[in-house]
Amino acid sequence: MDALIAQLQRQFRDYTISLYQQGFLDDQFTELKKLQDDGSPDFVAEVLTLFFEDCVKLISNMARALDKTTGAVDFSQVGASVHQLKGSSSSVGAKRVKALCVSFKEYCEAKNYEGCVRCLQQVDIEYKALKTKLQDMFNLEKQIIQAGGIVPQVDIN
């Protein structure tokens, strides 16, 4: 059993580091993990749930505002939703999503429709990719705990 725990812990460590190296996460995610304690063991999961709910709502708002069939495109409305998503992604350390929001905002300000549509598609792909990666990370945590082990603190630096 110890060998299994050690293997799972190694996998978890390597996987978590890869998420930072591949640019999915930044230091703000580390800050979230540091805030979690025994009194609030689901804090990170809770905050991430709020983030992914934000993504769904804001991406839907952006798609609606970019829909030419309903009338003229409202770039300021799109920009407002992008601004909010940038804020949320910054708060949870969702580095790639945040970076996309920076480009997206520039396209909104330039009223560049094709650029906005491309960014919208990319943001949708990126938040879903992050969600899958984080679910895999949490599954590894669960496996470690079920095997009787402790989830290791991962030092990114």
Place this chain on the structure above:
Amino acid sequence: MATKSTGGTEKTKSIEVKKKLINVLIVDDDPLNRRLHEMIIKTIGGISQTAKNGEEAVILHRDGEASFDLILMDKEMPERDGVSTTKKLREMKVTSMIVGVTSVADQEEERKAFMEAGLNHCLEKPLTKAKIFPLISHLFDA
């Protein structure tokens, strides 16, 4: 509707053993930020209430009974934004420390206007313990 959460009595190397629990109002329209800031305040050693926008924050102070050591004030909010709320609270003679929370996209003039509304300090999102603690450590003195 405002909500409360209770903090612990966490000690840090830089703080004297004797310290009080600080009472914080978190004013932010984003539930994610409200939760994050609640947790930061809890781990620093505070209790917090939240308000979803500036109007809720003003209503909390209307009867003169509210007493917060610290108010974390988001800048962009519906109904009443951070600038208007800060001005209103200062007009109402609220003496709490008010720390404005801005986004990196905010221009220098916007931050200046926010400060001039009556803030004690301004911090950029995302908030972290390291950013906020140096500004408020004196509030823990019993």
